[in-house]
Amino acid sequence: MNHLKQLIYNSVKSIFNIEVEVELTRPDEKFGDFSTNVAMKLSKELGKNPKEIAETLVGILSENTELVSEVSIAGPGFINLRLTDNAIFSLTNSDIDKIYQGQTIIAEYSDPNPFKPLHAGHLYTTLVGDVIARLLEKGGANTVRLNYGGDVGRHVAISMWSIIKFLGGESPEKLSEIPASERPLWLGQRYVEGNKAFEENDNYKSEIIGLNKKVYEIHKKNDHESNFAKIYWTCREWSYQAFKELYEQLEVHPFDRFIPESEVVNLGVKTLEDQLISGVYKKSDGAVIFKGEDHGLHDRVFINSEGLPTYEAKEVGLLLTKWKDYHFDKSVIITANEIDQYMKVVLKSVEQYEPELAKRTLHITHGMVKLEGGVKMSSRKGNVITAKDIIDSANQASIESRAETNKETVLAAIKYALVKNRVGGDVIYNPVESIALEGNSGPYLQYAHARARSILAKSTIDDLVVPGDLQKDERSLLRIISEFNEIINKSIIDLSPHLICNYLYELAQVFNRFYESNRVIGDDRETIRLKLVELYADRLKSGLELLGITAPDRM
């Protein structure tokens, strides 16, 4: 593609003496391989009709017969170009642009809170984050995968209150009565119960507020001895264990670092104190706030009137910890969109004293996960869908449709279904569709790959021939194969995994069309066609791997 851009750029320069940025798009196949709107761009500057400009350019472009086989003008002045077979094949040899080469980029995602259940949103945000981190890495970044979680704060106090009530007092020894397999569920139930108490009873509420301070004390004193502390540390560990198990089950890339809130809270509070003096933060009704309203946002509390840091204060500590420890070129935070405006306020406040940090931070938000499609969810508490519910429903759909569950297939189904949509809106997860072997699904692509590999395995020919002088269907296949790098590059720039999904599916469709009417094994053109099959299978595999999905040779 670069050769073509260069050719157009040079042509424009030699004729009009203008340096223009050449944009290439992929039009419908019947129009050509690439399309450019430079004529329209130039028309204003030159005061000429775009068609006239295009005609001049067509003349010079068509002289390069090495690269271009056909040039035409369309509509108001688009120039369509068809490449020679050799030129389009050479596109498959180009590399992915290393746009983040030499940069340290932090990807923060997943962020589950200990003492709370792992819901479907955690599953989603973990998978999206995992793919985005892979994209950053593919773009050449030195990627740091970070996981942040609230091991202090009100939600912990809520759980602790209910845990102690369940144990009949501060009796850590009784925790051993809860079987290991039931711990995550049990903790989740404690949180739900505690929340109810907090909302419905003022006495309980003030007890919980008291416990909140007590939890901070544990960290301040590094208390591992008191009964209260023993319960806390044990249950925190149980949560971490559950997270670890989920990540292993999902086969996501391991995290480089886990930062609990307790680790950053002091830095956050200290910063707030300093910046209170400098005037960034203000006192209001006994709390420390940031006047977001002065910046077109809204006001938020960073330290409450009890003197306890809120999530905002801890986020400040986290942002500064990342900055201090990594001096990142870019920091990407992936969370649900309910946190969007809150994050804007926190970042705006930090921008006042660390402008560079704020500038380099990118907050990507996504929507909620909802379940659809007749699979009954095992919700214990009504409307919460857990991460386990999603996995269970995929397994169940797999058993129902083909009487078996295969781990690789089920994982592919879940991962693909959750990243195939543009990041931003809500995702409606349909387990039956996700597991299906037809349609736009992960298992379909895995199957498509296995099928292609089996064709390759069947042939006795080793020396595959570089395609040249292609037939129509062969060329269509090579054409879409050649788009792979462009798609990956765009996906890396936009940090948009769904582009890869759309492409891979289309690629598989074009292949099936080709394969339907063109014999490979035993045909006169076997060596050429086999090469195309190989190029196709390789791209399916590496595309799926970028999505964190395996591409087995057999299934």
Add this chain to the structure above:
RNA sequence: GCACCGGUAGCUCAGUGGAUUAGAGCAUCUGUCUUCGGAACAGAGGGUCGGGGGUUCGAAUCCCUCCCGGUGUACCA
């Protein structure tokens, strides 16, 4: 009230200034084929791109306005 994210075919979604018929999958209907893994291929029906204005040679895409859904809006995260 204000802010953010959404509203495209019956359902789930691409497409976010450019070209003739706005594209896929699922679902529905019709064909092909004694199948290199048919878990395929070909085709049909189905859309006032939430409504209305505007900018432009050209708008699903940009601007204004209204409607609907979700989320957030001071001491939760």
